[in-house]
Amino acid sequence: MKEYKIILDSPSERPSLGFDQTAVALKDVIEGSTPQFVIGIFGTWGSGKTTLMRAIERKLNSSKSIALQFSAWRYEKEPNLIIPLLDIVREGLIKWADQNKELQQKALATASVVGKAVYSLLAGLSLKIGLPNALELSYKANESLAQARDFVEKEKEARVPRSFYHAAFRALGESFKEFLGSAEGPDRLVVFVDDLDRCLPQGALEVLEAMKLFFDLEGFIFVVGLDQGVVERSIDLKYRNESNPAQNSRDGTRQIRGADYIKKIFQVPFSLSPVAITQLDEFLSAVYQESNLPDTQREELKKQVAPHLRYIVENGGVNPREIKRYLNAYTISIKIKPQLERNVMLALQTVAFRRDWESVERGLLSYREIFIDALKRRVLEHDLTAIADLDPTLTDIPESFFSYVSAPNPGAVLLNAQNLDVHIYSGQATRSSLSTLFLDAIRDVAQLTKHIRGLQSAANLDFNTLSPYSSLVSSATSMVQQAGGVRFAGISNEWMEHVNLAVSQTQGPMDEENKKQWISDEEAFRRRMMNLLMETYQLGSTVTPT
Template sequence: MKGIKVLIDLPESSPSKDFELLAETISTLIQNSEPHFVTGIYGEWGTGKTTLMKQIQKNISDYDDDHNTLTIWFNAWKYEREEQFATVALLKNIAYAMTNNLKFEPIRETIFNALKIFGKESGKQLLQEFLSQEVIKEIKENISKKFDLLMSIEKETIYYDGLSIIETQMRKIRKNNKNCKIIVFIDDLDRCSPKKALEVLESIKVFLDMEGFVYVIGLSHTTLAKLISYSYNDVGVDGSDYLQKIIQIPLNLPKWDDTKLIDLIENNIAKSIDRKYYKLISDNSNILIKTVQNNPRQLKRFINNLIIAFESFSDTNNKKLSLVNLFVVQVLHKRYPKLVKIIEINNDCRDFFKKILKGYSRLMILRNTDKSWRIRERYKSDNELVPLFNELYNNPQPKLSHIRMLLRKLIPNELKKKELSFDLISSMSEISLDDWRLLRRYIPDLMEITDWSIYRKANEIVEDKIFENFPK
């Protein structure tokens, strides 16, 4: 077990060609346009929003020889537990990023002044400091001065003139140097609670009219639009309309097709895992990509689960665990969990399944023909399987209902008497053509497993749990 490691879910340093081209386009657009807009990077969980945004940030920094552009990374999820309004955390991030940058020093000071009072409680505390016991005797003489000072400080907070002062300072800076701009990258917005995600969006709205600022937000349009619609249901606000008003440049992530994910496996993942795992994954990349639904994060998750399960149970109580069999079991657990559980616990189901796969293998020999009579003539003993395989293989759009009916006719009497038969028929009728090919390749070994308990244990420790009913 020495030296094993898993894949870390970090942004890819070398994204696909499509990602590189899109990152180059957005970086150039940001550098050459007037800094007064919001770009939305739309993509679902695990599809590479952070990877693309990091590449854009790197490109902008590489272009900026004169240090006129300040890039700021704001991870919204990190501030999930902050009690203060999201605007405060965002402004603090911007201010701290300006440390030791002389061009933006005036804005840095203005922001910290603007954050002197965050709300009513802080205001009360400040008032108490001014009106402490030590100065109570001076109140009558100096009360007007004290309140004038308090009011002047409060006027500079974010609730009064603070944002106007920031805007004025930014104008002055850009008047002297038109290339100066601040690019704020906001990531992990759709990992936040509804309340915090909406706070961040409201904070961005505050800056929409402020020249010199560009925002690049990574988000799931579907998730955020639903969240906004739900949160503002009482006033009839549509989430998609809301996002359109904030985001001027919406961009969808390039889709991860088979070619891109295979490239990710060959050029990135291969360097990070043991050779035996890489070879198995590379040899079966097509079925694995379908299993993880073309999602690079799910791909890494599957590989990590396989490594952990195999290393934990590869030699338990002198029972040998086959890596290939474990891989197939985990693929099937993800795609057809009911089928695997039925096969695990019932020998009769396994025998029936073997019979179907044996007939399917014979059919594959004749895959260059769609003449059912040739199949019938050559394999008379398997006559009853011909209609099923014609439906499975020769029909470009097989009907699940028809497949179920054919399977029901074929199923042995001993299984018909058991409650498992319906689940077995339903599971088998949903197997795709690609998966039949996978099963045909590996099923002989899989069906020879005499003790499924070790595979069950290995799979259970890495199986994602789905809770359908939560306690109220």
């Protein structure tokens, strides 16, 4: 086990999942079409967008296409993203010129025009924000652009453009047309825009807006990897905030929709699909080979981990990155705690990765062995109310989970798990950035369920019955605030005020109507707190449930 490795989350050089065939098809589109369009590679975070774009780039004919890479995230904080985008183009041309001596001068001349365009745009921005000497600088920048395109000296004053963007992109268009038009040289620049997933939504939108400035330049093809849903929501939010719905309805205009915006930008859309169950073995084999895993680790992952992993993939919506994270979480767990039962660790990990099994995770974290006992009665004795009797909020557990924990399926090991607490706390250490105090807080709040039920069945609610309960709530809310801090202060204080008020005002037995309402309010507090705890716990998790 000492030699076991972590699988790196990096783009694959030998992609599986049909990426190679897809890359060939998109490469043919890029090389066989008029170079003035945008390809969108749509997929969620971790779905393989970078891997596919790198595969396309490797297949391009380097003598006819100049491939450039633009990492959107790296330049997200730039005040004007057109500047670094142009700089990437300029650097790419210089690099290409160094490798192609016969067309070196043309490439360098074009790179020079790009550099002057950057200079002009920077000058324009300087003027806009009122920097000293900006007017003189902007004039000289536009003048140099005019000179770069061999303007006739005597017509220079009349023809020097006064619009920074117009000057820059007119010069760029003419220069690229000349450079890309030669029969012996390249005829297109292919810009791969990656890492939009890492940008804040507004940053991702600004990258797309910067790209639009190139759309009138023949010779440019953009290949953009993005999460379509994230960008569409950013656009919807931006234009909803900027528009006046009432005015729109009066003048016949309508708000710009994200879906329409995306359709207009991307002439060639391609959506990446989640990993299918039929592709799992192929994908795992490729991952093991590319990661150069030792034989013992491969064998363990194949025989012990893959059977559990299939229950993640069968749910759909799982991407390559999530599969790697699942494998890595297991590897870290067994390296830290090699004495633990591995199938139990895997079963708990599988539950954490399944979004539709959230109620199961809540039951396990809340009630531990008590939940397992109820689960046994449900699975082995077919007691359909066993879990609801424990906690009525856990009644939405899907049948797929009960199938997973039924013999001979791999999750059946949970029914006889020993030292469940140790496995839960060990697994949490590898899957969450939160303190293990969160697990204590979840357990303590959940345990109040039986005490609330006890109050409900009590003959009387008076000081003697409410005072011990008040201490339990105080202890639980104290643990919650210790684990979660100020986020939980409001609801904790509100809950304690509700309890303390009842304790202080109840001299004799509480009447039946007030008792019923007060207990209902207490259960509502408990559920609110539990929902907030679980929401925070899952947000702090390093896994992405599927």
